[in-house]
Amino acid sequence: MEEGPSPGGAAPAEEWLETHGRALGHFVAGTWLKPPGRGTLQCREAATGRLLATVPRGEETDLAAAVEAAATAATRWGGLGGPRRAQHLQRLAVVLERGAAGVGAVAALSGGRPLSQTLGSDLELGLRLLRAPAGWAQLGPPGLGDWGPLGVVAVVTSGPCSVAALLWKLGALLAMGNAAVVLSPPEVALVPLLVAELSGEGGALPPGVLNVVTGTPGLRRALRAHPRVAAVTFLGLRQEEVQDAVWGSPWQGPRLGVTRGGRVVVIVLESADLDSAAAAIVGSVGTPPALFPWGGCVVLAQEGVATPLERRLRDRLGGLRVGDPLNPGTDVGPLPPTAAPPEGLAQAAREEGAEVFQPPVTLPPGGPFYPPTLLTGVAPASRCLREPAPVLVLLPVRSPGEAVTVTSGLPHVAAGAVWAQDVTLALDTADRLPLGLVWVNALDPLDPTGGGAGAGASLEALREFGRPPWDPPRDVGNRPGTLLELSPEPVPGGPAAAPDIAAAVEAARRVALGWGRLSGAARARVLREAAAALGGAGTAGPPQKDGGDDDDGGDDDDGGDDEDGRLRGALLRWAAHVELMGGAVQEVPGGRALVMRRPLGVVGVAWSGPRPLRRALELLPPALALGNGLVVVAPPSGVGPALRLRQVLVAAGLPGGALTVLPGGAENHGATLARHRPDGLWLCGGGTDPDWASVGSVAHVWVPGGILGGPGQEPPPGAEQELELRCTRPRCLCLPAGGP
Missing domain, CATH: 3.40.309.10 (Aldehyde Dehydrogenase; Chain A, domain 2)
Structure with missing residues (x-):
């Protein structure tokens, strides 16, 4: 006995397409945009190849209109405040629930996922991923109270793009006060276009907060001409597609979101x-x-x-x-x-x-089965x-x-x-x-x-789309006109050659697992003993400078004693911090989840002039306290202090490979470190400025900026929590309520 069609089936999707004459446009500033003279692209049914609709072949002027609309809306949207934005997002979730039949049918027709999934678990998950950041926007996300929006965020889609994945991205970036421009190829354009249209119903979202531009994959390259795009995030792209799409660097140009999935x-x-x-x-x-x-x-x-x-x-x-x-x-x-x-x-x-x-099994004829x-x-x-x-x-x-x-x-x-x-x-x-x-x-x-996978709790996703108070707006106006590509060969330029860095990363990887699995109390003991030894060393001789008359910038005049005092304080603070760290139990449908933080693994730290290094040394204690291995490439003026810190830590019980200090001074060491795939990469100092194409394969790239405060200043509020999050990754262990 054969089963009949699902109630509703494809009818809601077909009706929506017919209302638009099966010729859709871009969705910009709350309305359909159909520029004259544009070519068209075909959206086809995944199972049969049947033509469903056409969309415009977007050009740079279309993208410019969408970015301008998003930039205008972002100012108002970001100024609404979290509770007002939360109300809008909750209203959007209600609108999507009411339109579930159409959303599920469009997703099944164009994406090929069974309708039972697109109408069921996919949409349920998507709505949860939309409501979770809305809840944080209502309450005020802990640790992000002083954070602001980035502005305009481009969402570049490709390949499979489910409703849940789209709402996962949109929920977090909209909750933080950003406006979105979604770039979509025709194969996956119908779902974003329908969601954008529904977002205008009942005032769910103000016009311009969510915009969708359709086009070929080459259109994503036109993003580089728009300095008002503050961040780019990817959805469904393979790594090689990301490499082809990025430009700029972690210091200049937009923030780059890592593509997730697998x-x-x-x-x-x-x-x-x-x-x-x-x-x-x-x-x-x-x-x-x-x-x-x-x-x-x-x-x-x-x-x-x-x-x-x-x-x-x-x-x-x-x-x-x-x-x-x-x-x-x-x-x-x-x-x-x-x-x-x-x-x-x-x-x-x-x-x-x-x-x-x-x-x-019998495969249906003619389709990509x-x-x-x-x-x-x-x-x-x-x-x-x-x-x-x-x-x-x-x-x-x-x-x-x-x-x-x-x-x-x-x-x-x-x-x-x-x-x-x-x-x-x-x-x-x-x-x-x-x-x-x-x-x-x-x-x-x-x-x-x-x-979401790899993103951890919703707070992690919110941080991806927010700007902390110590991070000034990026210089997005200086944009290279050609793609920046990863050179297949290391570029010579400093005492630390690529083989040295490779060996150091491998050594750190070998010991990081064991060091990270030690109890917090065991790691804290090492840090306290190092602090005690550093105190004794600090009083044994004359003050030590970071570099005398080099070009470090000389932002402060403190000597070795003050430097040692700061490092001792950092070691003792993080020793206490790691002893008190814990996780949480979160109730979820069907069971419970253990939510905790775990070490990143191996972190590469690339330093270069002319910025000073004294305060940057304080980044090392939290990374080590939280269980990571470190490979530090420092300019000549920073090697001595870093080696001295390593000496007292190893004497206190730190495994030797957990902290390696190499002499550097060349600007290419960030890219060289990235080539060896550390779990995290920290770029300290304006001279260390590799392009995104060189370091984009690393999951966690960070420019510390002013997180430690300026000369004579204390770290800003929230800096310690941010350091903990930068040194760790979220871990969620999901336990069913019943037996296996």
Whole structure:
């Protein structure tokens, strides 16, 4: 007996398209903009290729109109205050709920996700991701009370773009008082255009706060001509697309938001309930979680359960129904727009000796459908482990520790899950994973943090789109006219050669895990002993200057004793801080979440003149106290003080590789550090100014600016909390209410 169509089905989407004559425009300043003489681009149904509508081929003048409208609206919107903005965002959520049938149908038609998902968990998650920052705007986000908006934020979309992912970005940036310009290619343009139109109903958002411009991917390059664009964030882009789109640098030009997304890694340990694990894994293969746009799943199973788990996975994959996303019985829809079929990846796996299992399912004719695929026996360096794709990869591991190591080495991992009935082992394994979101005995497509994969809690997303009081507006007028590209070879220019930096990063990576897993009390003991030793050293000889008559800038006249006093104070403050750190338990639908902060891992610190370095040394104690490894490249005037600090820390018990100081002085060391993929990169001093194309692959790039205060000044309010957040990443362990 066949199931009939879903109530409503595609009708709401078709009716909306017909009201516009299937010829949409840009949405700018609260109205449709259809400039004369523009070419058109086609929006097609994902499952059949049927023409749904046309949109304009946007040009630079269209983008300029949208940026101007957003800049005008941003002034008023940012001045409303958090509670007023919260009311608007809550009103938008109500409007989207009322229009859920149309939003879900448009998303299913154009994106290919089953209607049961776009009308269900996708929209539910999206509304939660919209309401969470609205709630913080109403209350005043803790630690962000003095923060202001950035201004105009460009949201560059590509590839799969779910309703939830779009609302995740928009909720945070709008709550902080920014206005948005969404750049969308035709494959994913319909959902942003519908959301923008609905945002004008009932005064949900003022005109100009949300604008959408359609065009080819090349239009994103025109953003560089608009100095009023204060930040650019990405949605659904692969890393190579981001590299092609960025310009400027962390010091000049817009702030760059890191693209997030990827696949899920599931670790199945020997005590796991294999039936529930297999059901959840296959469910994620059929319909990837909405915030992980490129899908795919890597399963790391302990050797004792790998074979029985494989049997269960094969059986369940054979039960998946591939077909029309509008059919309520469909488990797997067509491939997302712009996604390449994974046949090449599967063939490469075969050639490498892997076994490719595809159940005998019937695929609809003519559409971009691909059967559920399981790859086993893959080589550790296989392409299928390096590239995310809508396939399932099963890899045996010997132990939980090996599973953590393998996960740490996989690129493009957005979230994880651990299955084990031994709860102690499950929690320990989950806590060791370098991921922001980890489920325990569950794999729920609804992110309980309200923030999104890799972004952590919603406060983390708000910080991405806010300006702290110590960070002056960027100089966005000085924009290069050509793309800045990463040079494939290191550029010589200082005593610290690339091999030295590579060895230091590797050494820091080896020791950072152990140092970060020590208790806060153990790390605090090291810092206190170093502070005591530094105090004794500070009184043993004449004051030490940072550089005598060099060109450091000489912003203060304090000598070595005052310098030592500041460092001692920083060491003691952060020793106390790390001892008192804790997490929180958050109630979420279906269970609870443990929310905490964990070390970034390895942080590269690039210093250069002419800015002074005395206060910059105070950045090192919090990074070390919170469990990170550091690789510091300093100019000649800063090497001595940094080495002296390292000496007393190592004598107090800091592992040697946890802090390496290298002589630098060249402007290219930020890019050289980035080439070795540290977990964070701090750029201190105006001379260290690599372009975004050189450092954009690092997830956490930071310019400290005035966070430590100026000469003779104390750090501004909120600086200590900001330092803690810059030294750590959010971690959310999601626990189901019932058993596995």
